[in-house]
Amino acid sequence: MLSALDISTSALVAQRMRLNAISSNLANMSSVRNENAELAPYQARYVVLQTDDSQGGSQGAAGVKVASVETETVEPRYKYQPGHPLAIKSGQWKDHVAYPQINMTTEFVDALEATRAYEANIGVMEITKNLGLQTLRILA
């Protein structure tokens, strides 16, 4: 029964990591430079989850862990801004500024999903705790 709590906890951590990635994607929706201040629009990050046998694996159940955080490689969103100091000087996208390609709707739906998954796991934990309390009621 206590391993059920560990499994739910691993899911809580995983969903929180996912929500962190989503917040990062939304926060950097208009970041035109990367962390080294180079002119490269932000690329969305996505968390990849993986089953984890080390948590309560003995009972056939498996927890979850973050396998990796993947960075997208997509074409930036080009916005026509002539006169902008960072506008592209020549070529097909002359006078355009490269912005991150972030779909706000997708990110919000993902955030909603992560939040509901978090809530669902809290619900499972409450049920598990209630199970323990009900067992104690046999004694009392």
Next chain:
Amino acid sequence: MSGDIFGPTTIPVLQEVLSFSQARHGVLAGNIANYGTPGYQTRDLSVDTFQQRLKEAIAAKNEQPSYVSPGLMTDEPGDPLKNVSRNMSTILHHDGTNVGLEQQVTEMSKNQMLHNLAITIMSSQFRLLQAAVSERV
């Protein structure tokens, strides 16, 4: 003196369980209090070690009747019960901390379940004693 009344019951054992879970609660509360302290590493008391030692103490008590409590109160320097272990599988953050709020709250919740279990059994033991002393149910 209390040993005469409580000796045949499991109350001394439960008392040890309670003091362990209370001590562990303090350690876990410290982890949550230091959520965000740079360089802080989570601490924990080993439940397995405690249960192992309790098992040994109960076995020793059964061989020659005495109390469980004094048997557990060792004061040797390398006492594993006094170890505050730092090994919990959590994410190491950039500021050197590894406090996972979810893990800590879950551990607290498990600890609370252990505490509740001991309290419930203890109260039923006391109810039995009460019935015997007062001669009514």
